[in-house]
Amino acid sequence: MWKRIDRxxxxxxxxxxxxxxxxxxxxxxxxxxxxxxxxxxxxxxLEAHRRTLALLADLPRRELSGDFDAALSTRxxxxxxxxxxTAGSRVWFSTAxxxxxxxxxxxxxxxxAPAGALAAAALALVAWRMQPVPPSPPIHPPAxxxxxxxxxxxxxxLAAGSDLNATVVSHNVGGDLLGDAEEE
Amino acid sequence: MIRARLVASAALCLLATAPLSAQDGREALIRSLEREPAxxxxxxxxxxxxxxxxxxxxxxxxKRRAPDKLRIEYLEPARLKGELVIxxxxxxxxxxxxxxxxxxxxxxxxxxxxxxxxRIRALRAGKxxxxxVRDDTLLGRRVTVVSIxxxxxxxxxxxxxxxxLTGVALRVEEKGPGDRTSVTTFERISFNPVLGxxxxxxxxxxxxxxxxxxxxxxxxxQRAEAIxxxxxxxxxxxxxxxxxxxxxxxHQLSFHQRPVIALRYTRGRDDLSLFVSTxxxxxxxxxxxxxxxxxxxxxxxxxxxxxxxxxPPQLERIAASLQHPAESTRLQSSPATHSHAx
Numbered sequence: 001m002w003k004r005i006d007r008x009x010x011x012x013x014x015x016x017x018x019x020x021x022x023x024x025x026x027x028x029x030x031x032x033x034x035x036x037x038x039x040x041x042x043x044x045x046l047e048a049h050r051r052t053l054a055l056l057a058d059l060p061r062r063e064l065s066g067d068f069d070a071a072l073s074t075r076x077x078x079x080x081x082x083x084x085x086t087a088g089s090r091v092w093f094s095t096a097x098x099x100x101x102x103x104x105x106x107x108x109x110x111x112x113a114p115a116g117a118l119a120a121a122a123l124a125l126v127a128w129r130m131q132p133v134p135p136s137p138p139i140h141p142p143a144x145x146x147x148x149x150x151x152x153x154x155x156x157x158l159a160a161g162s163d164l165n166a167t168v169v170s171h172n173v174g175g176d177l178l179g180d181a182e183e184e
Numbered sequence: 185m186i187r188a189r190l191v192a193s194a195a196l197c198l199l200a201t202a203p204l205s206a207q208d209g210r211e212a213l214i215r216s217l218e219r220e221p222a223x224x225x226x227x228x229x230x231x232x233x234x235x236x237x238x239x240x241x242x243x244x245x246x247k248r249r250a251p252d253k254l255r256i257e258y259l260e261p262a263r264l265k266g267e268l269v270i271x272x273x274x275x276x277x278x279x280x281x282x283x284x285x286x287x288x289x290x291x292x293x294x295x296x297x298x299x300x301x302x303r304i305r306a307l308r309a310g311k312x313x314x315x316x317v318r319d320d321t322l323l324g325r326r327v328t329v330v331s332i333x334x335x336x337x338x339x340x341x342x343x344x345x346x347x348x349l350t351g352v353a354l355r356v357e358e359k360g361p362g363d364r365t366s367v368t369t370f371e372r373i374s375f376n377p378v379l380g381x382x383x384x385x386x387x388x389x390x391x392x393x394x395x396x397x398x399x400x401x402x403x404x405x406q407r408a409e410a411i412x413x414x415x416x417x418x419x420x421x422x423x424x425x426x427x428x429x430x431x432x433x434x435h436q437l438s439f440h441q442r443p444v445i446a447l448r449y450t451r452g453r454d455d456l457s458l459f460v461s462t463x464x465x466x467x468x469x470x471x472x473x474x475x476x477x478x479x480x481x482x483x484x485x486x487x488x489x490x491x492x493x494x495x496p497p498q499l500e501r502i503a504a505s506l507q508h509p510a511e512s513t514r515l516q517s518s519p520a521t522h523s524h525a526x
Contacts, residue, residue, distance in 0.1 A: 013396040018440050041288055041394045048285075048393050147461075148478055148489065150439055151446075153395075155457040155476075155491040157287070158448055160280045161264045163402050163433045164240050168231050169269060169276070171356045171368035172246055172254060173292045177342055178213075178303055178312055178332060 008035050012042045016049050017146035049149060209316035209330035212346055214307050217300060219351035221293075224250045227373030228259075235364040236430040238450065246370075247377070252293045253384040263453070270386045276397070277386045286388055289397030311335065317343065322354045323370060338407045340364070350375060361404040408434035408445045412460060415443060420460060420483045424505035425449065426498065429456060449492075456492035456502075479503050 012035050018024045019032050036043050170176045226247040233240045243260040247253075252273030258264040269278045271293050278287045306312055317329035326348040333341055338361045345355035355369040388394055403411075412419035428451035435446040444461040462485070479499035480489040483506045490499045 009396055014438065014441070023440075041396065044393050045395050048395060147439055148480065151444075151457070151459045151489050151491055152476065152478065154435075154437060154446060154459070155455065156283055157280075158433070158435070158446070158457060159455045160282055161242075161261070161267075163435070163448070164231070164233055164242055165264070165267075165269065165278060166402055167233050167358075167366050168229075168242055168244060168256060168368065169292065171231065171353070171366075172229075172248075172256065173271075173296050176292065176296060177344060177353060177356060178307075 009039060009042055012036065012039070013045060016042075016046055017150055020046075020049055021146055048153075049146070209314040209328075210307055210310075212316065212328045213314050213330050213332070213344070214304050216344075216346045216351035216353070217304055217307075220353075221251045221297060221300070223350045223352055223375060224248055224377060224379060225350070225352060225373055225375045226377045226379065227370045229368055229370050231366065231368040233364070233366040235362075235432050237363075238430050238432055240432070247379055247383055249379045249384065252291065252297065253379070254293055255383050268386060270384055272384050272386075277394075278397075279386060279392075284392050286386065286392055286394045287397050288394050320345065322347075323373060325349070325354065327354055337361075338404055338410070340366075345369075361406050364404065403434050403436045405431060405434045405447070408436070408447065411436065411443065412445055416460070416462070416484070416486050419445065419447075420458075420486065420488055420506040421447070422458070422502045422505045423507060424502055425456075426451070426494065428452070429454075454493050456490065456494065459489040459491070460486050461489075462486055483507075 012032055015024060015028065015032055019029065024032065036046060226245070229244050229246050231242045231244070241261060242258060242264060245255075245257045245259065247255040247257075252271070254269075254271040256269040258267045263282070266281060267279055269276070271277075271291050273294055274291050276289050276292050279285075280287060303312075307314065312335060313333040315331045315333070317331050320327050320329050322345050327345040328348055329343060329345050331341065331343045340358040340360045343357040343359075344353045346352070347354050352373070354373065356367070358364075358366045409419050429449040430451070431447060432450045433448040435448065437444045437446060439461060442462055444459055447458040447460075449456040449458070475493040476491070477494065477496045477499055478489065478491050479496060479502075480487065481503050482488070483503075488503065488506055490503055492499060494502075
């Protein structure tokens with residue numbers, strides 16, 4: 001009886017990440033939930049995973065600043081102003097595009113308008129990217145947070161001397177000295 | 185008639201308590217396996233594990249109560265001092281006070297008992313090559329030294345100093361694969377001590393979490409490289425590491441049923457883990473908690489995650505030095521270091 005329970009614990013431990021990600025198929029999910037209902041150790045492990053995920057979720061995300069749009073518009077307008085066209089960023093884009101689309105046979109300057117707009121946008125982006133970038137705040141990928149949480153735990157276990165401990169334990173279990181345990 | 189029975193019984197008793205036979209390593213090992221589970225003892229052990237030119241040492245008090253109780257209490261090193269490992273015949277538990285967790289897994293002693301007969305059968309069938317080395321004396325006791333050759337490549341060769349009266353291994357040496365060696369030896373041992381039940385119980389203090397035992401298992405760096413070559417065409421290894429970091433162990437684990445290889449680099453008390461997998465993930469860098477940072481990035485067709493106490497910029501530099509698996513043909517136990525990485 002004990003062995004079946006332990007195997008179930010091992011399976012549950014392996015699938016906890018997927019369980020929390022919600023990517024398990026329904027039958028597997030039911031098996032895990034049934035096991036969690038009756039196994040306090042696995043429930044505690046689930047809570048530990050949840051806490052680590054919450055820790056990851058609390059990390060600051062990299063987001064665009066509130067004035068990003070306005071700053072980009074200003075830069076575009078500046079570049080546009082230097083090229084002698086109308087200032088006004090997005091308005092300018094739409095106006096130029098409208099003019100181009102409305103004219104069946106655009107005059108040479110009008111024909112160059114979209115290309116000018118694209119060049120202006122590229123210049124603006126290059127100018128923006130060449131500015132000194134402040135240290136980027138940490139970001140984290142939501143899709144792999146369970147994976148990272150698992151690796152962090154593994155790292156901590158190893159840091160706590162798990163490999164040295166594994167050697168000591170195996171040297172004290174007579175049967176394991178035959179080496180067949182590691183063949184599994 | 186009665187006298188004949190008495191003589192036969194005495195002969196049987198003598199046979200049962202006869203010392204382990206010299207000159208036949210296999211029989212000595214079989215008798216050790218048969219006797220050892222019935223022996224209680226306590227003693228002080230020292231363990232040394234050497235890999236990549238680095239040696240880690242531990243000292244521990246070991247108590248064994250027949251047939252299925254084991255207690256290990258660490259005295260050294262400092263990071264393990266006071267930690268307990270207890271096998272109560274149903275579970276193997278290890279208290280890790282620094283993490284406030286108790287790691288729990290199935291009993292290793294019970295598993296060993298369940299496999300005892302099949303192991304003995306395999307030994308008798310010659311499936312496990314065992315050779316007699318010599319008779320010797322250790323801690324004032326007669327021992328038989330036997331050597332067990334691995335059945336498969338990339339496994340260690342073990343040499344055991346088996347106490348001839350009790351079958352207990354007083355010294356264990358493992359060599360290989362690669363340059364890894366480990367030695368555990370008793371400095372002191374006494375047999376048949378009085379050991380109470382409390383010695384083999386591990387209460388869970390408030391605030392301590394019980395977690396299933398570590399998901400990964402140690403493998404040799406050579407095996408890690410072989411697995412990675414089969415799965416991904418190679419194992420990304422850093423060409424740039426801060427001075428002093430050496431590869432000390434490799435582990436195999438799984439996440440979402442996909443294999444993950446972990447390489448462990450250490451420098452004193454600093455640790456760096458490099459995880460390689462095909463798990464989905466995006467590049468990112470983040471401090472997790474004080475002295476624990478994570479950097480993750482795809483390298484070729486695999487995802488590499490670095491976890492360690494180094495600051496994120498240094499982890500980034502190490503990550504940037506990782507070679508594409510196809511380019512990495514050999515795992516170096518001591519990758520090239522670069523002074524400006526620190």
